[in-house]
Amino acid sequence: MKRHALRLLAVLALAVLCLQLWFAGRIALMNVLAPQSTSFQRSEALRLLKDKQQVAWAQAWVDDERLPRTLKRAVIASEDDGFAAHGGVDWEALQGAWKKNEKAQARVEARGRGVAKVIGGSTITQQLAKNLFLSSERTLLRKGQELALTLMLETLLSKQRILEIYLNSVEWGEGLFGAQAAARHYFRTDVSRLGAFEAARLAVMLPAPKRFERQPGSPYVMGRAALIMGRMNSAQLP
Template identity: 85%
Template sequence: MLRHIGRLVAVLALAVLCLQLWFAGRIALMNWIAPQSTSFQRSEALRLMKEKQQVPWAQAWVDDAQLPRTLKRAVIASEDDGFAEHGGVDWDALKGAWHKNEKAQARAEARKAKAPPKVIGGSTITQQLAKNLFLSGERTLLRKGQELIITLMLEGLLSKQRILEIYLNSVEWGEGLFGAQAAARHYFHMDAARLGSFEAARLAVMLPAPKRFERQPGSAYVINRAGLIVGRMNSAQVP
């Protein structure tokens, strides 16, 4: 019996190791080959096909040189102001998000609220890319653990510049709308390379909830928040 359990554990350990090596190999290739799609994009395409029987889609890869510094600064200022310095995980941000979520949960329980409180994330740009590239959207400890491993692989095998390039070309900016070039054309009728500071800041504001903000991309919240981001852009460190 113990021998069978030992063999099972060994097989599982080997399977986990092979999976990690597969992730590492895929990431290493991204130094030269841009990913054709992400796990999140494929799941979105499947959802759209099931719900709408069609897949409205817009995405166009642009190289790092065509990604404006204004957009890089805006996204870093809005999403991850320590991007150029941390090793993939901002532990202080995670700790802060954990405490905020605990307080929100306690308030919800005190009010006996039926709906769960909104979960506040502390993910870095690299963590967001790790999740989007390979993982599902479920919130489990196992998935978060795998996200952490992939995050460290991304940081170890790719440059910060390449991580940001892949992120800006694959992140969602609306339903079926992915990447900076498609977003710039959709919202401002221009190429991403021509985005000014305020347009870039407006796109950055949308990233946490693009499907919600795309309904009113010129709402008072988006405009006001974009103004705040513009004020922080000069201090954003771009790799």
């Protein structure tokens, strides 16, 4: 019985190792090949097909040299101001988010109603790892896999390539993916021609694109974009 259990554990360990090697191989190929789609995009396509019986989709890859520095700075300033320096995980940001979530949950429990708003502390690399390969479920196992994928991305790809893939695959609205599609949809222009304020407005939308796409010119988006513009010059590019 004990020997059978040890064999089972060995098989499971080998399966996990093979899966990690498969992930590593996929990521290594991204140095020369852009990903055709992400796990999140595929799940969104299935959801749209199921809910609306059609898939309205917009995405167009743009190489790094055509992605404006203003957009890169705006996204880094808004989403992950330590992107160029950290190794994939910003532990201080995670700790800060944890404390804020605990306080929010305590306020909800004190009122006896409502739902606490969850604040994330994920870096750009963590977001890319999740979008590329994982589901949206929140489990310790999935979080552990996300961490492993994050470290693989940081090890096997340059920061420039990570940011390039992120900006070309991240969601900017329902069925709207990548900076080029977002620039054309919201501003009727090529992404390379985005001004600083336009770039800041797109960056502000990233945490909740489906919500902000209904009112991309709302007072909140405009006000937050102005704040991001003030931080853009100090955002460090990789």
